[in-house]
Amino acid sequence: MPQIRAVPVDGVRSQLTSDGQTCLLHFQRLSPDSSGSRELNLAAPVPLLPYIAAAALEAIPRPPPGAGATHPFVMEARGLQLGLAADGPIVLTVELEMGARISFSIDLKQAESLQQTLSIALGRRRAQALRAEAAARSPRRP
Numbered sequence: 001m002p003q004i005r006a007v008p009v010d011g012v013r014s015q016l017t018s019d020g021q022t023c024l025l026h027f028q029r030l031s032p033d034s035s036g037s038r039e040l041n042l043a044a045p046v047p048l049l050p051y052i053a054a055a056a057l058e059a060i061p062r063p064p065p066g067a068g069a070t071h072p073f074v075m076e077a078r079g080l081q082l083g084l085a086a087d088g089p090i091v092l093t094v095e096l097e098m099g100a101r102i103s104f105s106i107d108l109k110q111a112e113s114l115q116q117t118l119s120i121a122l123g124r125r126r127a128q129a130l131r132a133e134a135a136a137r138s139p140r141r142p
Contacts, residue, residue, distance in 0.1 A: 007027070007029055007033075007040055008029070008030040008031070009027040009028055009029055009030060009040065010028055010029075010030050011027070011028035012025060012026065012027050012028070013025075013026050014026065016046070017043075020046065021045065021046055022043050022044065022045055022046065023043070023044050023045075023046055023049055024041060024042070024043055025041065025042045025043075025044065026039060026040075026041050027039065027040040027041070027042070028040075053102075060073045061073075075096050075097055076096070076097045077094050077095065077096065078095045078096065078097060078099075079093075079094070079095035080092070080093070080094055080095070081093040081095075085105065089105045089106070089107065090105070090106050090107070090108070090111050091103050091104070091105055091106075092104045092106055092114075
């Protein structure tokens with residue numbers, strides 16, 4: 001088996017070709033290659049992009065089962081939209097920190113579960129905020 005050569009990078013950006021068929025991924029190398037270039041460019045067909053994204057997400061380290069935290073890596077959502085696709089399914093779109101958007105098609109059962117889970121989470125968040133506010137107002141004992 002040939003040796004796998006990996007190139008450390010510290011930045012990435014992407015763009016589509018003018019025909020919309022290919023994504024150009026531009027990686028910024030941590031150190032220049034032998035020719036002095038700090039860029040590593042890859043071209044991927046657009047239909048392959050969800051698989052590249054899934055592979056990248058799968059590679060994010062997770063704690064072993066029972067180790068406590070269940071979400072070691074959390075990306076901030078800058079926006080959230082719900083809508084209906086032309087053929088009927090509910091579509092949930094999340095806009096991420098760096099402008100990427102990910103859309104998910106969810107069925108009615110998943111949507112109801114999401115609604116219940118968000119309701120519970122919001123109730124817990126409000127309770128935490130009220131406890132913190134009350135603790136801040138109460139006099140502290142030495």
